[in-house]
Amino acid sequence: MERERQENQVRLISLAEGFLYANVLFALHRLGVFRLLDSGPKTLPELAAVMGCDEHRLMRALRGGLVTRLLEVDHENRYQVSGVVKDTLGPAADPSLDAWMWFLYSVQPAICQLDKTVLSGQPIFHFFSQLNQAEIRQFSLAMHNYAKSRGADLPNFLDLSGYKTLLDVGTGPGTYAFELAAKYRQLEISLLDLPSVLEVAKEIEAHYSLENQPHYLPLDFGREEIPGKYDVVLVSNTLHTIGPASSRALLKRLYSNVNSAGCLVVQAQFIPDHQPATRCWPVVFDLILMSITPTGENHGLNETIEWLKEAGFLNVASCRMSLLNTNSYVIGYR
Numbered sequence: 001m002e003r004e005r006q007e008n009q010v011r012l013i014s015l016a017e018g019f020l021y022a023n024v025l026f027a028l029h030r031l032g033v034f035r036l037l038d039s040g041p042k043t044l045p046e047l048a049a050v051m052g053c054d055e056h057r058l059m060r061a062l063r064g065g066l067v068t069r070l071l072e073v074d075h076e077n078r079y080q081v082s083g084v085v086k087d088t089l090g091p092a093a094d095p096s097l098d099a100w101m102w103f104l105y106s107v108q109p110a111i112c113q114l115d116k117t118v119l120s121g122q123p124i125f126h127f128f129s130q131l132n133q134a135e136i137r138q139f140s141l142a143m144h145n146y147a148k149s150r151g152a153d154l155p156n157f158l159d160l161s162g163y164k165t166l167l168d169v170g171t172g173p174g175t176y177a178f179e180l181a182a183k184y185r186q187l188e189i190s191l192l193d194l195p196s197v198l199e200v201a202k203e204i205e206a207h208y209s210l211e212n213q214p215h216y217l218p219l220d221f222g223r224e225e226i227p228g229k230y231d232v233v234l235v236s237n238t239l240h241t242i243g244p245a246s247s248r249a250l251l252k253r254l255y256s257n258v259n260s261a262g263c264l265v266v267q268a269q270f271i272p273d274h275q276p277a278t279r280c281w282p283v284v285f286d287l288i289l290m291s292i293t294p295t296g297e298n299h300g301l302n303e304t305i306e307w308l309k310e311a312g313f314l315n316v317a318s319c320r321m322s323l324l325n326t327n328s329y330v331i332g333y334r
């Protein structure tokens with residue numbers, strides 16, 4: 001009994017202290033310590049000299065890096081990055097993971113005031129409408145990072161053979177549409193997002209060699225008409241940014257953008273319909289949305305299936321992809 005009580009205390013304390021460890025990671029990353037160690041191990045005086053900061057304070061921060069196993073010391077007492085950092089933030093790793101770190105760091109001041117948002121119903125700040133072009137690029141690269149890594153299996157599960165045109169609504173970096181067009185070479189893709197976001201998608205397009213030139217539709221789908229008819233309409237990780245009421249309205253509008261016998265696909269990180277037993281990204285992600293957007297809210301699988309049926313789609317079905325991929329999708333046919 002006593003042991004169980006102690007274990008529960010440890011569990012609660014580690015939850016409460018989790019932010020401290022995350023902040024050691026953010027600080028070392030933002031201070032550029034990992035970058036400086038890319039070229040090999042360095043002593044404390046060497047690091048402090050390059051960074052132009054106080055040796056003692058830096059030593060204390062580096063000690064935080066040692067206990068989080070982000071850093072190690074070699075036999076000459078020189079600091080070096082651990083395997084975890086080398087594989088994720090090192091020179092050979094995908095640079096857009098940096099952007100994901102930036103996103104988590106940026107939303108942190110909001111999420112740590114979650115209690116206030118729950119009481120007031122107001123986000124702590126409006127994250128998306130405050131971004132400048134450099135930050136939009138960072139955010140889009142963060143989404144690209146996920147789509148290129150754990151999210152990359154959409155083309156393996158979603159069979160688009162026989163379809164000719166695809167509209168990606170809220171395309172962000174465009175990665176999912178590019179990946180689908182890279183596999184289904186006949187596909188002609190149209191990417192819809194705000195003009196500033198599409199500038200980044202054009203940058204990402206340069207990594208792909210596609211059969212058909214992509215079309216860009218720079219518009220605000222909340223205020224403007226969505227032009228054209230397509231065999232496939234993809235709405236990936238976008239409904240959560242606008243919330244349930246606008247999502248239902250958007251899906252109803254999109255019905256008329258789908259060719260007959262075509263389909264609409266909603267890819268999302270669905271809140272589980274049954275209470276999950278452990279850590280669950282879609283649930284905490286929903287809390288981020290509540291803290292940084294006016295109407296954003298993550299949605300569940302069954303709820304989304306109902307929205308598609310309500311919009312008129314038939315044979316609505318869902319698909320879970322690989323285990324490590326937090327995305328699933330719902331598909332409905334016209």
Ligand SMILES: C[S@@+](CC[C@H](N)C(=O)[O-])C[C@H]1O[C@@H](n2cnc3c(N)ncnc32)[C@H](O)[C@@H]1O
Nearest residue numbers: 143170171172193194219220221222236237238
């Ligand atoms: C979270 S991102 C998803 C990006 C990408 N589809 C993915 O799955 O990684 C949501 C995208 O929806 C776009 N979006 C949100 N509201 C929009 C609107 N009213 N008009 C056009 N795009 C919008 C945002 O700019 C953003 O790029």
